[in-house]
Amino acid sequence: MTTYKLAGFGHSHLSAYLRAKRFFERTGKELLAETSLTQLNFKVYQPNYENVDLTAAYSSNPSGEKTNRLKRLAARLSGGGYHSFDALNRPRVLTENFENRMRHIIKRDDPNAIFLACMGNEYNTMGMLQHPEPFDFDLPGFGIEVEEGVAVIPYTLMRAQMTALCEQNVLLFWRFFNEATDKPIYLVPPPPPIADKMHIMSYPGAFSGKAKQYGVSPVGLRRKMWLLYCDILRDVVKGTGTTFVELPDPVFVDGCLAKQFWQEDPTHGNVDYGKLMLEHVTDLAFGPGAAKGDAK
Amino acid sequence: MSKRTNPYSGLPAHCFWSRTHRGKDIAEIDPVVKGQFTLKPKMKIATAGSCFAQHIAKHLQGQGYNYFVTEKAHPIIADQVARAFGYGVFSARYGNLYTTRQLLQLARRAYGEFQPKEDIWEVEGGFIDPFRPNIQPAPFASREEFDAAREVHFAAVRKMIEEADVFVFTFGLTESWVSKEDDAVFPLAPGVAGGEFDEKRHGFKNFTVSEVVADFRDFIALMRAKNPKVKVLMTVSPVPLIATAREDTSVITATAYSKSVLRVACEELQMMEKDVFYFPSYEVITGNYTRGAYYGADLREVEAEGVAHVMSLFMRHYTKDGGSAPASDKPVDSFQEDVQKALDIICDEEMIERAVK
Numbered sequence: 001m002t003t004y005k006l007a008g009f010g011h012s013h014l015s016a017y018l019r020a021k022r023f024f025e026r027t028g029k030e031l032l033a034e035t036s037l038t039q040l041n042f043k044v045y046q047p048n049y050e051n052v053d054l055t056a057a058y059s060s061n062p063s064g065e066k067t068n069r070l071k072r073l074a075a076r077l078s079g080g081g082y083h084s085f086d087a088l089n090r091p092r093v094l095t096e097n098f099e100n101r102m103r104h105i106i107k108r109d110d111p112n113a114i115f116l117a118c119m120g121n122e123y124n125t126m127g128m129l130q131h132p133e134p135f136d137f138d139l140p141g142f143g144i145e146v147e148e149g150v151a152v153i154p155y156t157l158m159r160a161q162m163t164a165l166c167e168q169n170v171l172l173f174w175r176f177f178n179e180a181t182d183k184p185i186y187l188v189p190p191p192p193p194i195a196d197k198m199h200i201m202s203y204p205g206a207f208s209g210k211a212k213q214y215g216v217s218p219v220g221l222r223r224k225m226w227l228l229y230c231d232i233l234r235d236v237v238k239g240t241g242t243t244f245v246e247l248p249d250p251v252f253v254d255g256c257l258a259k260q261f262w263q264e265d266p267t268h269g270n271v272d273y274g275k276l277m278l279e280h281v282t283d284l285a286f287g288p289g290a291a292k293g294d295a296k
Numbered sequence: 297m298s299k300r301t302n303p304y305s306g307l308p309a310h311c312f313w314s315r316t317h318r319g320k321d322i323a324e325i326d327p328v329v330k331g332q333f334t335l336k337p338k339m340k341i342a343t344a345g346s347c348f349a350q351h352i353a354k355h356l357q358g359q360g361y362n363y364f365v366t367e368k369a370h371p372i373i374a375d376q377v378a379r380a381f382g383y384g385v386f387s388a389r390y391g392n393l394y395t396t397r398q399l400l401q402l403a404r405r406a407y408g409e410f411q412p413k414e415d416i417w418e419v420e421g422g423f424i425d426p427f428r429p430n431i432q433p434a435p436f437a438s439r440e441e442f443d444a445a446r447e448v449h450f451a452a453v454r455k456m457i458e459e460a461d462v463f464v465f466t467f468g469l470t471e472s473w474v475s476k477e478d479d480a481v482f483p484l485a486p487g488v489a490g491g492e493f494d495e496k497r498h499g500f501k502n503f504t505v506s507e508v509v510a511d512f513r514d515f516i517a518l519m520r521a522k523n524p525k526v527k528v529l530m531t532v533s534p535v536p537l538i539a540t541a542r543e544d545t546s547v548i549t550a551t552a553y554s555k556s557v558l559r560v561a562c563e564e565l566q567m568m569e570k571d572v573f574y575f576p577s578y579e580v581i582t583g584n585y586t587r588g589a590y591y592g593a594d595l596r597e598v599e600a601e602g603v604a605h606v607m608s609l610f611m612r613h614y615t616k617d618g619g620s621a622p623a624s625d626k627p628v629d630s631f632q633e634d635v636q637k638a639l640d641i642i643c644d645e646e647m648i649e650r651a652v653k
Contacts (some may be wrong), residue, residue, distance in 0.1 A: 132631055135370050140437060153370050154445055155437045156422070170521060214631065271386045 004033035004286045007109050009102070009177070011041045012116030013190045017117065020274030030288040032277060036109050037103075040118065040173070048098050051090045051170060069093060072175045092168055094176055106181050113184045113285040115245070118173035120190030122165040127193075128200075129207065130215040139224040147218060162228050171236060178240060179190060185242040186281055189230045191269040192247070193222035204205035205265035215293050223255050248280050260296035307457075317585040323605050325585055332573040333527055335462065340364035342387040342460035346468025348533040348577070348598070350385055355607045361615075363387075364460055365533050367452030371631070382431040387460070389429040390450040394469040395503060396511035396561075397481045402427065403518050406453035410496030412480035416442060417491040424490035426482055435490075454482075458522045465512075467558040468533045470503040471541055485541075500541050500575040502553075509568070516569055528572040529614075530562045534581035536596050575614075577606040619630070 008017055018037050024030075040048055044251070045070040054073075073093055106114070137158040146152060177185055187221060194200060197216040204211040234244040261273035269277070284290060309315040310329050317325050335341065342364045357363040367388040369378035382389045393399045404410035417424040422435030428449075436442035456463075463599075473485040478501050487493035503511075509584040519526055532555060538649040540550035555578065562574045581590045581602045588595065590602030612618045 095607070129631075131370075131372055133371060135372060138438075138441070150443065151370050153373070154441050156432060156434050156441065157369065157377070157381050161373050162379065164374060164377050208557060 002114070004282075005111040006031075006033040006035045006113050006115065006282055006285055007106065007107060007111035008035060008037040008115045008117065008281075009040055009105075009173070010188075011039070011119055013120045013188075014039055014117045016263070016269040016271060016274030017278050018274070019271040020278045023271055023275060024278070032282040032284075033112070035278065035282070036105075036111070038202060040098075045098055045101060047095055049092050049094050051289065052093050059168055068179050068281060069096070069099070072179060092172060094172060099176060099180070102176065103180055106183075111183060113186065114172075114177060114181060115186040115188055115281050115285070116174060116177060116228065117188045117190070119169040121267060122162065122169050123190070123222075123225040123229040124193075125165065126162065127217050128266065129210060129224045130217045132214070136218075136221050137224065139227060141225070142227060144220050144224055147220065148253075159228060162225070163232050166229065166232050166236070170233065172246055174233075174237070174242065178237075178242060182241070184241075184285065186245050187233055187237055187242050188245045188277065188281060189247065190226075190235060190267070191257045191261065191273060192226045192252060193219065193256055194262055194266065195219045195254065196259075199262060200266040203264045203266060205267075207266055211266075227255075243284065245284060248276065250276060310384065322586050322589060323601070323608075325573065325580075325583070326609055326612075327576050327579045327583065328563060328609045328613045332529075333462075333571075334616055335361060335614050336616075339461040340360055340459055341462045341464065342366075342456045343464045343466075344386050344388075344390065344393050344399060345464075345466030345531075346392050346533040346535070347466075348468070348531065348535060348638070349466035351598075351603045352466070352531070352610070353384075353386060355603075355610075359611065359615075364456065366455040366459075368448060380433055381430070387456045389428070389431055389449055390453065391431045392468065392483055393465075394483055395472050395481060396467065396508050396515065397472065397503065398427075398483060399465065399481075400511045400515045400518070401481055402453060403457060403515055406450040406457070407518075410480075412475060413477045413493075414475050414480060414486075414497070417486075419490055426486070426491055427480075429482075429484055429489035429491075457519050460526055461520065462525065462527050462529060464529045464531070466531045466533050467508070467562065468535075469537065470508065470554040470557050471537065472501050472503070473541075474499055474501045502542070505557050505560050505564070508557060509564050512561065512565055513569065516572065526571070528569070530565065530574050531576075531579035532558045532562060534578045534590075534598060534602075538596065561603065575610065577610075578604045580609060 008014060014037055018036075018039065021035055021037060038045075073091060134147070135153050136147040136150050137153045137155055138146050140155060149170075154203070174185070174187060200207070200216050201211055230244070237244050251261065253259070257269065257273075261269045261271075261276070263270040304311070310327070316327070337360065340362050341356055343349045353363055357455065364387050365384050366557050367383065369381065369383040370511055371598055373381075373383075375384075377458075378384060385391075385395075390402055393402065401410055401412075405412070412427075414426060416439075417426050417429070419435050422437050423439060424435050425431065425442065425446065436445060473482045474480065475482070476497055481501070482491075482498075485493060516528060534555075536551040537547050537554060540547045542550055545553075559578060565572050566574045590599050590605070592599050
């Protein structure tokens with residue numbers, strides 16, 4: 001009998017979990033926790049974020065009292081976020097309406113733990129399609145070869161670029177949830193890349209046309225982008241009440257997404273992926289040795 | 297009989313103190329008098345020097361002039377990140393070149409004519425370039441990355457030297473720290489942003505007018521040997537020293553010395569060298585007619601109004617119509633935009649709903 005509650009929040013990558021949940025409900029399979037999943041890209045939660053005038057935001061608090069929103073923003077801007085990609089002084093923040101809704105859901109569902117599968121396509125932004133000026137970078141410690149005859153971007157610069165993208169996307173959400181709840185948080189990365197270029201070309205989804213125009217990047221670069229992305233998230237949440245979720249071994253074949261988990265699109269996992277991951281996350285949160293919802 | 301009764305009679309208004317500023321708003325005061333050449337939109341304009349040169353670069357870029365950047369980040373890197381890593385701040389990624397000796401040594405290093413003995417600093421997490429220690433927020437991750445970046449950098453410096461049509465240099469400081477082994481000049485004292493200060497190996501140097509002039513002339517000779525037609529525009533940074541290393545001297549006095557030396561050096565260089573000109577941004581900001589209005593609360597940083605005044609004079613005297621260059625028909629790189637649009641669609645809820653059915 002389920003005794004724990006797990007709340008999941010995320011964007012497109014949460015869809016695999018949602019399908020898995022429905023499958024489990026249909027087949028009567030019980031997990032270690034009752035799950036509630038909130039798809040943040042649904043219209044009811046839009047817009048998730050907006051760009052604010054930083055000067056105006058600060059000057060609206062002449063007393064100097066900083067809201068949590070401003071505190072998070074200050075932490076982000078001073079923490080290597082390179083002031084986001086937006087026009088100077090107009091960084092991206094979550095909307096107040098969105099934050100209020102999320103707080104309401106957390107209060108209403110009162111979960112023992114939360115998992116986040118927010119955004120997650122940042123690494124695809126960087127590496128899915130072959131850039132007109134092909135490039136690669138050396139990722140220390142993984143022994144993945146650097147392509148020959150292409151521009152080699154220094155690792156430090158590539159990491160900064162990916163960090164900035166993360167800060168503007170997935171970490172925008174993580175910072176909010178990290179402040180909004182005392183419950184343990186499990187940060188789930190997106191699936192690793194699909195190695196097979198033919199699969200991507202056959203199911204280009206929204207990349208239709210673009211994939212043909214630019215071509216798909218070599219798998220080595222796409223793998224490195226995913227590994228770098230995960231490493232950044234792992235580093236950022238270190239020492240907080242958040243656990244970065246390492247994907248279980250069956251997910252991988254040669255560092256890429258195993259074929260049985262491919263969705264008919266270029267980036268997402270299928271229902272079997274969702275089943276594997278939902279069980280994995282509930283095991284991590286509520287299995288033997290887990291904190292089981294103790295306060296941070 | 298001549299109408300002129302003394303050498304001042306009949307001279308233009310700008311020659312007279314009272315007539316230069318009386319009844320004028322400070323933003324209208326113009327000590328430039330006359331530009332020495334006209335910038336054309338296609339001219340490659342390179343910049344180097346202290347912080348203030350960055351304003352010129354940024355403004356010219358904003359006005360559509362051909363700001364010549366020879367060391368660019370790959371287009372996959374966002375502008376904000378690239379700038380944090382020193383790309384596009386100056387024409388190549390050399391960071392602030394505060395002294396003319398630094399400029400000269402950089403050029404010589406780029407052509408393999410000088411190889412400093414203290415050439416790399418190892419720190420926790422990687423390696424720092426002693427000659428551009430603040431070029432990026434984190435050290436170079438490996439020796440290989442450091443070496444590759446330096447190779448790219450030197451090639452960019454050579455390209456800038458060989459291809460620039462106009463070279464704008466802002467003279468910043470006279471005080472510097474040098475290696476006692478080979479006189480290599482560090483932009484910051486070892487120990488400040490990497491390395492370790494060792495008084496046996498490192499010494500303080502305060503350059504004189506003749507040294508500043510000689511170094512800049514040597515640089516111009518080197519540049520002209522490869523690029524005979526380049527025009528050089530000199531400015532002096534109006535930003536006071538943040539600190540002096542001279543224990544017996546006030547930073548106020550040290551600033552006066554430093555700026556005076558640099559200003560005199562520019563005057564001498566202008567007289568000695570062909571196609572080398574001085575632009576008086578220093579006077580625009582520091583002139584007492586401003587009553588300090590162009591400095592921020594710390595009396596050091598230059599306010600945006602001051603920069604705007606300098607740049608409006610620059611455009612007035614050095615461009616044909618005093619304004620923007622004609623719009624370029626250069627195609628915009630749309631790759632990132634295309635990818636982002638596709639991914640936005642991927643995250644669209646219709647697609648998710650379709651997926652969960």
